[in-house]
Amino acid sequence: MNKIPLLKALRHDRWVRPFLKKYRWTLTLAIMLGILTFVCAGGLMFTAGYLISKCATMPFNILLVYVPIVLTRAFGIFRPVFHYAERLTSHNWVFKMTSMFRKKLYDSLEKDAVFFNSKYRIGDILGLLSEDVAHIQNLYLRTIFPMLVACGLYLIIVIALGALTPWMGLLMLILFGLIIFGIPVWSILVNGARQEQEKQATNRLYSDLTDNVMGITDWVLSGNSAKYIQRHDVDEKKLLSSQKSMHRFNNLRDFVLQMMILLIVISLVVWGSAHFGGHWGANWIAAFVLCVFPLDEALAGLPAAAQQTNVYTDSLNRLNSLPEPSTAVKKSPQINAPYQINVDNLSFKYSAKSKLIIDNLNLHIKPGEKLAILGRSGAGKSTLASLIRGDLKPTAGKITINNEETDQFGDQIADYIGVVHQSPYLFNTTVLNNIRLGNENATEDDVWDVLKRVGLEQKIRQLPEGLNTKIGEAGLIFSGGERHRLSLARILLKNVPIVILDEPTVGLDPLTEQQVIDTFMNELAGKTLIWITHHLQGIDAMNRVIFLENGKITMSGTPQELWKNNTHYQKLKKADQGL
């Protein structure tokens, strides 16, 4: 059994098994309905076969066939009813699971929320995770449920026939056992390696094609695109040949399965004629033989469903490797204005082996101070900001606000420090809800007030539904500068004493950038401001500028001092002004 990947994956599973226990009764109901569906389907043919045979003996009174007539009709009506009920129940059950599933997934990811975008490259993980959810749904609906239903039927058949003739029960135990367990396991074992091969080939094609479509401009310009198409073709052929051999096996397997069913039919004919036959009016033979055929529907799909589990296993493993959601609620310290931030002998590295990102840094930020942090990409600016917000824990030294270490605050840090970062996310809901993230109790007047302050009042008033306009996916109705203004509006509504601006204006053209910076400076007056930037536009409004290089402060002073005394600063500043 160790060779079946799904069973191995299920051993330490936190995503499928716990949910099977939840709503146990609905689950049992769904399985029971599934079994009843096939009992009715088989029963219909069974009673119909008996009824016809019995009638052919020309009973003198119709009452003698009254019970089979009623049963035939009842089975005929209840089969579709049970089937419908079973599908509704099982789908409902699976969707209920999915709700909890999504919540669990969200909770798992929430732990590292701040680093989510950088840690899991967003497109990848979202695609994968939503696919995984669908896979687990299918695992329940297409594999686990039908398997359990088949097991139920298996039990009924073996017991029923075994009670009549023990050796027949034994034979059915073997034949049906082969169909329900033998062939599926065979299928998993034989095709497992091919599926693995197919998956790798597909993944390779995927990443290769994505890579080259993204670089399509270069291919077109190089005039060599035929070369790539040829390469793709060769890779694809490899995939196709492994698919071909898989199909070939599947065809063989399905044929073998049908032959097993044929064996069951033959053995029933033989057994029936021996058990009931030999005299005129052997009514039960047709009944037993005919009831096998409807079972085909319950059995034929099992091997394919079992084999499909190889695909789901990856999803299961991926989900199981996500962190366990944290439940501990910490009590956060209470502090009052004014807020003094102290960074003392701070060092930080991501892991024991990696290099120091922040190297023994000291920094004291006075209440209301406006500090600019400059440096190349990779100099540790954003890491420093995460450390100040308490999202990362210092490797050595400490960061405090009013002598309380920032990583002790947990989610409460949001009451003291606000962040505007490079690509502010706008949720796919109304403008109002997006701004109210800052303060869920804010009135519409409050919202209009902050919109006016960030210079968006006009624009929003012109929108067809004003504050209730939906922001389309990715906030397409707002330009880069406007998105930053919206994000500022949230912060203003939140009214935090300390604001971190993490390269909020990157990629804007100079005029827009200057306008955005002006608004930021005016509206955030009086608050402590930590502004991370990679060029010098708008820098003169700051009280202090520090340059970060290799985790150390290499330059520090007011913009005016640096302009007077520091040649490197002068050079950068001139370039930035276009002079």
Place this chain on the structure above:
Amino acid sequence: MIDRLLFTLKGSKQIMIKLVGFYVLQAFLIIGQAISLALLLTNLWSGHSLIHEWTWLATFIACFTGRHIINWLDTILLDNYARKTAQSLRQQLLAKLFKLGPQLVQQQGTGNIVTLTLDGISEVENYINLLFSKFVSMMIIPVMLLIVCFWLDWISGLVMLLVYPLIILFMIILGYAAKAKADRQYASFQVLSNHFIDSLRGIDTLKYFGLSKKYSKSIFRSSERFRKSTMSVIRVAMLSTFALDFFTTLSIAVLAVFLGLRLIDGRLLLFPALGILILAPEYFMPIRNFANDYHATLNGKNSFHAVEKILQEEVPPEPHVDIKQWQANSQLELQNVEFQYEHGSKLAPVNLHLHGFQKVGIVGMSGAGKTTLINLLGGFLQPTAGTIKIQGQSVKTLNIEDWQKQIIYIPQDPYIFDDTLRNNISFYTPDVSQEQVNQAVEIMGLTSLVAELPDGLDTMIGKGHRQLSGGQAQRIALARAFLDHSRRILILDEPTAHLDIETELELKERMIPIMKNHLVLFATHRLHWMKQMDYVVVMKHGQVIEQGTYDQLMAKPGYFTDLVFDRSKEEK
């Protein structure tokens, strides 16, 4: 019900004919299987022993086996056909993709294109497979079985004939009801299903506002809402399956009861009655299979149509003109060239005269039309009006292979292929020597990167591997330009917009020498570059509003001086 477009596929007619043959054969075997089983059971019923009935048992076994062998064969046949068709569609799609180039990718998105090419076409394969087999079997098997049923007992045959249209009618009615309901739900559907992804995307923002824990409940609630509305649709959607099931099983039950009653009266014999009872489920089987797989094929149908749409797309005209290598005396002139985007924004008529190894800066705010102009000059977009004169020849577009073969194009994020550093550097010039690569590495300031990488130049870089910084990617792009001496047109689109000022200045030092002996088209909003340009084109709201040398433009107050001084006035 069946997609006409399918019949335009190559070889579809032949495959249909072969399938018809197979299914006729299969129908005969199904009939043989039913008749022999009915005879066997009848004879056993009338007291014969099995030993005397072995011929019927053997016939049954032979027909049953034969039927599944035929099934096996036609699966292979269709599999091969579907696979070959899918393969050829994929080849056509790729060829078209690289023909239409970046424009198509921009329009459809990389993700969509890749998914369509790989998954989409696999779905098409499945679609072809399912639709052909289910459709043909539905057309043939029930008809032949019905004839036999009429022969066995015409009354039952009549019942079976009448039930069939009833089933189809109910399926259509219920199908429409479900569709209407699904359409109504669709809008709220989308919102709800996107809610989860939306929350994940914005999870860092939620955390910054201290709301992320609270949001977990909202995820659950909206997912539950989603479940309820989905269930209400499913309840109706599954009704059509229910109707199908209901009619088929009920009509089998009714047939059995009527057959029984007529047997009691002695108006019928056991053999035809059993024959009908065995054939009835087989008669309904094809339509049930068709209905079951119908929904599974919908994705395939959509993908098939999407693929066909791209394949039908027109390839932009490629003027047949002879373009020579760009020389110091070459000329390029835009005369009233316009461009109109489908969504409305446009580039007003541009007149521009470029010659020789000029360095041309294109400045303006974001959205001013810089990139559009660059794309027209690179031949990536086709002008909607105006004439272009290149080396003395008039053309409508610069989508000319000989022209594009001279271009080095460096965008804001040059694409780094998932390949070794060496192959990335020599992408345009695969045949350069080791010394040349080394030289490019040194001149572009990539030496420290090479030293840092575990396998030096042979280290894999790009998406799935080590990520490079924006500055490093630009250096690689410049190294490509440096190595390719045959390309004399250098097009730069905001190459430094997202770089920090120090890196930008370092890069500038490396870039200026490369620009020598090249026609340079440089779009940027970083104005310090303009001093190094021979000619400056200033754009605003899709129009070229000023052009001239840096000194000319600085000499008189205008939009360019606004751009330069407006932003620096604060610092003065």
